[in-house]
Amino acid sequence: MVTRHNFAPCPAHALRFLSLFICFFFTILASWAKANDDPNLATVMKDDLRFTITSPDILGLWGGLSVSSMALTNEEPRLNSLWAGEEGAADQIFELGDAGGNAIYPIVSGLVLHMAGKVGLPPRWRTFGDDLLRVQAVNALATVTMKRTVDRRRPSGGRHSFPSGHTSTAFATAAAVYHNFGPKWGSVAFAAGTYIGLSRVQENKHYISDVVAGAVLATYISLRVLHRKPMDSSVRISPFVGSSKGFRLSLSF
Numbered sequence: 001m002v003t004r005h006n007f008a009p010c011p012a013h014a015l016r017f018l019s020l021f022i023c024f025f026f027t028i029l030a031s032w033a034k035a036n037d038d039p040n041l042a043t044v045m046k047d048d049l050r051f052t053i054t055s056p057d058i059l060g061l062w063g064g065l066s067v068s069s070m071a072l073t074n075e076e077p078r079l080n081s082l083w084a085g086e087e088g089a090a091d092q093i094f095e096l097g098d099a100g101g102n103a104i105y106p107i108v109s110g111l112v113l114h115m116a117g118k119v120g121l122p123p124r125w126r127t128f129g130d131d132l133l134r135v136q137a138v139n140a141l142a143t144v145t146m147k148r149t150v151d152r153r154r155p156s157g158g159r160h161s162f163p164s165g166h167t168s169t170a171f172a173t174a175a176a177v178y179h180n181f182g183p184k185w186g187s188v189a190f191a192a193g194t195y196i197g198l199s200r201v202q203e204n205k206h207y208i209s210d211v212v213a214g215a216v217l218a219t220y221i222s223l224r225v226l227h228r229k230p231m232d233s234s235v236r237i238s239p240f241v242g243s244s245k246g247f248r249l250s251l252s253f
Contacts, residue, residue: 101166167197167214175222
């Protein structure tokens with residue numbers, strides 16, 4: 001069996017989808033933050049986006065993983081067939097994992113913790129809620145664009161297999177847990193992410209390489225964003241004198 005790819009550097013439909021996703025997400029976020037008198041979170045998340053799309057190491061990882069998918073056209077599907085199916089012990093063990101990687105859970109949890117932090121919940125929980133929203137935003141950007149660019153066929157025959165979105169969502173959440181609560185709880189969260197990733201293989205929705213790529217992509221980008229320095233996104237206008245006189249306009253972000 002051959003794993004098929006429809007690889008394109010950056011197809012037009014992917015750009016349209018990405019543009020709509022970014023506009024919709026940040027419009028809703030900005031409106032929500034303004035309505036709740038909390039513009040800081042929206043500003044931080046916009047800076048996260050700029051950081052993600054301008055960091056050479058993140059772009060290099062994204063490109064490297066995308067290109068590596070082309071070397072996996074002959075990936076052996078027998079590992080999936082050994083335990084995939086709707087009957088047997090494996091299906092019972094991994095039943096919960098298929099739903100556990102849904103992005104709606106960390107997003108709703110982040111919003112709840114953020115709002116609860118305004119009415120008496122300890123500040124660290126509000127910070128954790130904000131971090132959940134931050135990592136899910138940049139992870140969705142990186143994962144969705146790679147899925148639609150690579151367009152790898154799933155073991156079950158569907159599209160957009162590489163990387164695993166459920167896995168990347170789980171590992172982005174695990175990175176936020178690790179960042180806020182340390183290695184002990186972080187290890188538990190990463191173990192849960194591994195369980196979710198394996199469940200996607202058991203459900204015959206992904207190859208192992210899809211899961212590994214999702215885990216690496218989400219963990220690296222999430223930790224890089226959470227540890228980044230504050231960004232300066234101001235516009236500067238300054239005079240200059242040289243062979244001619246005038247003004248210099250610069251935008252830094």
